[in-house]
Amino acid sequence: MSVLVLLEQRGALNPCALEAATAASAIAKSAGLELNAVYIGQSLAGQEGELAGFGLKKVYAYENTRLGHYSNDGYVPIVRELAQELGATVIIGSASAQGKELCASVAGRLGVELVQDAIACRWDKGLHATKPVYAGKVISDVVINDSPAMLSLRPNVTVIERVFGATPEIVRRDMPEVSLRTVIQKAAEATTGTVELTEAKIVISAGRGVGGPENLPVVEALANAMGAAFGASRAVVDAGWIHHSHQVGQTGKVVSPDIYVACGISGAIQHQAGMRTSRIIVAINKDPQANIFKICDYGIVGDLFEICPLLTEAVLQAKG
DSSP: OEEEEEEOEESEEOHHHHHHHHHHHHHHHHHTOEEEEEEEESOOTTOGGGGTTSOOSEEEEEEOGGGSSOOHHHHHHHHHHHHHHHTEEEEEEEOSHHHHHHHHHHHHHHTOOEEEEESEEEESSSEEEEEEETTTTEEEEEEEOSSSEEEEEOTTSSOOOOOOOOOOEEEEEOOOOOOOSOOOOOOOOOSSOSSOGGGOSEEEEEOGGGOSGGGHHHHHHHHHHHTOEEEEOHHHHHTTSSOGGGBBSTTSBOOOOSEEEEESOOOOHHHHTTTTTOSEEEEEESOTTOGGGGTOSEEEESOHHHHHHHHHHHHHHHTO
16 A cells, blocks of 8 residues: 655656655655655666655666657556556656656556546545646546546646655666557757746746737747746637647646746636646736736736837846
């Protein structure tokens, strides 16, 4: 009987992995269960110290060059078999794009329920997950009755907390004999933006108010200055001004950054569904009646082509 946390990596441990470990630690403590983790990747060497303080007893490390990049064929059997070996009562992963696929596949192989994209979880005679539904209009409390109870946790909704000082025991294991239908030799980073939207601490998004693709650099410059991920509304994507991978909203990506800046975005409910759990929302729009002003923490009524350059200059000056 234990809690198993899935540690996501992309070369190095992702921050969302430590957020999942924090949530799993609280669950294990409340339920009186042992806490373990699984790492699948090329090598955990040099990162063991990052896993201290969560109350982890053991980290099962499956290290192999063929596991350096995510593979459904390679990762899913490992998690499934380890969960069965440990008799996992709870399995917690991350609701990143990679994490949601892994969790869904593992849940399918185990034949158990899965709550995707939870924004909080707790133990109360069972695993409870808090999850937005109906485009974020309703926050539901879901009780998971299956064992193992399984959920994925939205990145950036959990503050990383280390309580116990001990470093967990690292149990290194060989890669199991599996047939990989696809092997990723190299992953190329996007030419613009260095931060994945769903994991970014700051997101700057452009809406229809930018007027056309030729004006996107005005908003993108602010994103680059702030070290932010660059997002967009559905209207911008549908118009073909930017790739769909940048879309934030009900039919795009759901983000929960510390700061979300909406530039020229009216704030339709479909867009709100993808960003309303952001800690601080800043809106820039020339229409004082725009819906985005109803949910923002700070609103600027004005022309984004005047305001964004001023903000960019101020950020660059502050950074020296």
